[in-house]
Amino acid sequence: MKDNKLHIILLGRRNSGKSSLINALTGQDISIVSDVAGTTTDLVKRSYEIPDFASVIFIDTAGIDDTGALGQMRVEKTRNAISQADIALLVITDNQFGEYEKELAERFKKLETPFLIIHNKRDEMPLQTSLKDDLSKTYNCPVIDFSTREDNTTAILEALKSVWNKDNTPKSLIGDLLSPGDIVLLITPIDSEAPAGRLILPQVQMIRDILDNHCTSIVLQPEEITPFLEKTGIRPRVAIADSQVFKKVAAIIPPEIPLTSFSIVLARHKGNFPAYLNGTPKIEELREGDRILMLESCSHHVSCEDIGRHKIPRWLQEHTGKNFQFDFIAGLDAITRPITDYAMVIQCGGCMITGKQLKNRLQPAIDAGIPVSNYGMTIAYLHGIFKRAIEIFK
Known part of the structure; x- marks a missing residue:
């Protein structure tokens, strides 16, 4: 099932060999490889099965140091993709670990995303022992010296297994x-x-x-x-x-x-269930003209019976007797408004995304003290059966 696949993202500067590395990891020519910096200009995703570990999706990204107007758009897309990842591979070369890499590493730590540091192209310049020791100590993560021309990927795959906490694996729904x-x-x-x-x-x-x-x-x-x-x-x-x-x-x-x-059930399985429980009754505190963010995890044709686009907004306004403004964002598209513009955020069940993606999607609102709810919990509340709907989970 889609939500059981681990998303592994590769990040680094242009021409650090991310595309060569993803090809080596999968044993397939998935990403275009070139000596020209900036060859990868968009996200490239590939499903792969790692024996004795998991089904994964590798995500290749544009260089984090891309330049120009288009380059900055690609960098922003890469940054947004980080929150979608369960594990990250930070790829460096030439013993270079500067502000770009430090910023990425800090982002991983903030999102609690486990990561490896891969020093690539060791056949051209080996990793300095002092840098390896420093990175291992600073970030408490595996640091691997690697060459796609000389090495097999066993060390990287074993390191992936070592950083992934099995407790993060989705458990049974009910x-x-x-x-x-x-x-x-x-x-x-x-x-x-x-x-x-x-x-x-x-x-x-x-x-x-x-x-x-x-x-x-x-x-x-x-x-x-x-x-x-x-x-x-x-x-x-x-x-x-x-x-x-x-x-x-x-x-x-x-x-x-x-x-x-x-x-x-999905809200409890992969969402922030306590936040939903606390946030849903805040419907009563909504004011006339408030802006509400509706988050859908998939893209689909919208009809007049659409639950998120039509029914919930209508039921909310009928229940409160107030008029609201609604923004709708599908898939994992970026939230373009400041999160503080919203009085409430309502997320769908999230069947098409991972628990990590859903958590990162909602965390900015939770951090800002904005009430969050879930489609099912909102509907139960509006229909007067909220207490019954959550009773079994107590």
């Missing part, structure tokens, strides 16, 4: 709430927002997670719930619904059966 043999009811409406011929990613992830925990999933549309419960007499361990039918489903599912949503 495994801690289940016992083998439990039945989980999944309510998945089929409407114009449902992709033709398939389920959306959170629903697929949930089914897989239930199977992994040796439990049974039963998938229904909302109108099938009552006949199913009456005919079978089954009382599921928990019911999980699509957020947009939360209000309808809450009126159908008996109160003794725990009820939550796919989005809230």
